[in-house]
Amino acid sequence: MTATIAYDRAVSNLIDELSATGHVTHKSYRKTSVTLHHNGARLSHQGVLNVWKTRPASAHFDVDAAGAVAQYVKVNEYAWAVGDTAGNQSTISIEMANETLAPGWTITEATWKNAARLAGWHFAKVIGERPSRNNLFYHHHWSSTACAGPYMDKIYDKVLAAAQEAYDHFKDSHPAPGPHTEPFPGASFFQTGRKSPIVAAMHRRLVAEGCNRYQSSANSDVWGPGDVNSYAAFQRKLGLAGDDANGIPGKISWDKLQVPNV
Known part of the structure; x- marks a missing residue:
């Protein structure tokens, strides 16, 4: 469905x-x-x-x-x-x-x-x-x-x-972390509505690589760098699955971003 x-x-x-x-x-x-x-x-x-x-x-x-x-x-x-x-x-x-x-x-x-x-x-x-x-x-x-x-x-x-x-x-609200949310440095900045340098870098990379392309490939319903559905689509594009593709930036996603030519 x-x-x-x-x-x-x-x-x-x-x-x-x-x-x-x-x-x-x-x-x-x-x-x-x-x-x-x-x-x-x-x-x-x-x-x-x-x-x-x-x-x-x-x-x-x-x-x-x-x-x-x-x-x-x-x-x-x-x-x-x-x-x-x-x-x-x-x-x-x-x-x-x-x-x-x-x-x-x-x-x-x-x-x-x-x-x-x-x-x-x-x-x-x-x-x-x-x-x-x-x-x-x-x-x-x-x-x-x-x-x-x-x-x-x-x-x-x-x-x-x-x-x-x-x-x-x-506009500044973000989902509360669930039990499987990836821990990452600066998480408190994200949850309080302030973007850490890591999150900002992720968003720049999303734009640079083409958020629309990731969204379409994963049938995500919402467009836009930084929103939950688009980020979850991006995580799946990076190879994450299940609870790791939860739309919340974290260490696993960040480590994946370090791989050249993602």
Whole structure:
């Protein structure tokens, strides 16, 4: 089963079920923005999937009326979401369930706040830039539609502020070491959000060797030097396996990096 993102909250996994419809383009792109949508109905996660089983459309995520998250498309892949080719290549699309239908198309606070939080996570862990008016969009940014609706237009500033707050929370966060985490000099610097010279050197090497190439070869879901999934893919490229390929820099990875022509 294709894994969901390494979010700090539960994510329902509907990736393979949507992929089976053929309404996903399995080609990876660098993501530079997040786009919010309303799904035009009071749909559950399964309800969204049922619509997309017959309608040729897709999006990366859905946030339901209670604020719960489901994933349908791998983050780096092309979703059939915004009605614009360049937009589908570059943006991460998040659907939101409606509380009411036309003409208001309101969305609960639990839904839009959790969508904004999810957007902030992607800006911190995937895109690498703080949310702003230049990269946090509604669907109508890309094509002629009212989506995400008049209610969301009125509260855009609140949504942006919530996404920025989430970004600030996530941008320096790192996973706590598990029982099999590799010990390495300067580990405390990494865990407190400060990069030791060793970690900085690892990141430079990741960039120099081509993080995208490592990511694609390992089917990693998140792009970017230093994030957990990309680093785990890099560790596997270096020949690590099992608990050693945990996405956390350590001595074993560092020793592997010393081998010429890795």
